[in-house]
Amino acid sequence: MVFVSPGVKFDLDMIKKYDTPAPRYTSYPPATQLSEGCTAADYQSAIAASNQRESPLSLYFHIPFCQSSCYFCGCNTVISNNKNIAKPYLEHLVKEIKHTANLINVDRKVLQVHWGGGTPNYLEPQQVQFLWQNITSHFQIDPQAEVSIEINPRYVDQEYIFFLRDIGFNRISFGIQDFNPQVQVAVNRIQPEEMLFNVMSWIKAAEFDSVNVDLIYGLPHQNLQTFRETVKKTVALDPDRIVVFNFAYVPWLKPAQKNIPVEALPEPQEKLEILKMTIEELTNSQYLFIGMDHFAKPNDELAIAQRNRTLQRNFQGYTTHAGTELLGFGATSISMLHDTYVQNHKQLKEYYQAVASNNLPISKGIKLTSDDILRRDVIMCIMSNFYLHKPEIEEKYHINFDEYFAQELDALKPLEADGLVNLASKHIQVTEIGRLLVRNIAVVFDIYHHVQDKQFSRTI
Structure with missing residues (x-):
């Protein structure tokens, strides 16, 4: 067939x-090859060598906090309704930024900035402003840089969206997963359809250059017909990019997934039928298949980069700048220099201790x-x-x-x-x-x- x-x-x-x-080859060697044998001193030496190459930079900032747990999530998150938890994190994050920036040649331009999580819009506007000012005061952001942020649409209003655009973000991403209310209840991610369309209307009114949305197939209570409706509604939102993830049920790795009703998960055959339908619907709606689980409009940067053979992959997925080196900041973030990858400590306690001791907070890495x-x-x-x-x-x-x-x-x-x-x-x-x-x-x-x-x- x-x-x-x-x-x-x-x-x-x-x-x-x-x-x-x-x-998934967001890197090679894969992140599973990182080991404790690669240290902060190795990373510092790699940065020195990177300065000699004078490569442009990409910057990633990890904001791990979420107000509630989405049962499908595989990210490194900290669940808390106490917003005060973000204050010490930002203080340590800024200290890490300053420490790393002191090792980087000041004339190296930054072509990409990305805030991920967790939920970056967990931060209050003044906290966003504080972090952004520290980034721009320590790195030379190119005027044409791609500056992107992931948001949870449940925790934004129109004012916050316009604030993000005004401060300098020009690309934005949010998770839909599924429009179906029964699916949303089963994964603890309730997002009314009207809310999602409102958020998209605010984003378009704020004139972001690109909008990405995420879907997940294989969630409980999904079937071919209900997910077809989700895909059609997603197309009606008219995002520039659509990512369609395959849900991997691994409760032994992600304990929150134990809350998912396993008997409601679609059978493997139905998952394949859902995937087939999704590809058909999206490509018939003029989205190009970029690779794996990514689709984009023909005029999107991803599609253009692929045509120009400048598309690349890093720990955020597909990226449009093949020649950049990635610096990651915050707990669990990964940096990718030409011949060295390192990952920061995952636990906040270890991350804080390293930063407070004026050390690069490296837990493991690999020298290529x-x-x-x-x-x-x-x-x-x-x-x-x-x-x-x-x-x-x-x-x-x-x-x-x-x-x-x-x-x-x-x-x-x-x-x-x-x-x-x-x-x-x-x-x-x-x-x-x-x-x-x-x-x-x-x-x-x-x-x-x-x-x-x-x-x-x-x-x-």
Whole structure:
């Protein structure tokens, strides 16, 4: 059974055959390879080397707080109705910003800023202003920078939305998950339809450059018809980007999921039918399939970057600036320099202790080998652009591609026979069938995967 849509084909037989665990490749090596052997001193040395490269920067700020628990959530959050909890966090966050900024060459421009969580709009306007002023006083934000924030639509009003736009945010994202009230009750995320449309109308009135919304399929009480209604209402909202996540039920990792009625979860076959329908509805509504779970309008930056082959992935997902290095701030955030990744302490106590001691709050990391960097380029070309031009890799790394990756190319032959990928003398091209299964193609080049595949979600 093959469903044809612009740029992607839904082949049920292939999806069932290749529905196995694999990393999402927001980085390579995957974050599971980070270890305590990489220290704050290693990170400081990596920053010094980064200054020599003079790469532009992306900045990520993690605000972990939420007022209530969404049972589906897999993020690192702190649930509290006591807004005072944010005050010491911001004080330590600003101290970390100052410490790191002192290590960065002042003339390096910032092309992207992102606030994630948790719920960044947990912060009061004066707290947002305080954090923003400290960011802009310590980093050189490019006038054309992409400045984005995630919000919970239950905790904003029109004034707050316009405040965010006035302060400098030009991109915004919020979670819908599902419009159906029964689903919302089951996952403890009640968001009336009228409220969601009001929030979108405020965002459009404030003239944000881009709006992203998130959906999740596989939640309790969902079925093909109810989720079709959710997709149609989402299209009516007219966002620039839509992300459609597959819900992974892992209560042993995320205890809040124990509150979900497991008997109400859709069967695997129905989840596949929901995914197929979603792809059909979105592509018929002129959204382009960017990759994995992302859709965008043809004029959106993601779509343009993919056409220009400058699309990349980092720990926030797809990003439009392939040449930037990412600095993460706040508890649990991850930084990605050219050859070093590090993650901050996850627990607030350890994070506070490190920052208060004038240390970079690093808990673990990894120093990349030359082979890691080469394989990262290969995997990111496949994941982001569905295409790899072998001569580019050969010229950049001074290798013979077919010789270096002889074993991997041999392993791709069965996938080529199944129609997922085309192996040519000068390039590797992911087919329209293979786009939904791009993780299965990328994982062939991952030398770490064979020892830890059970740690990852399934590819569909």
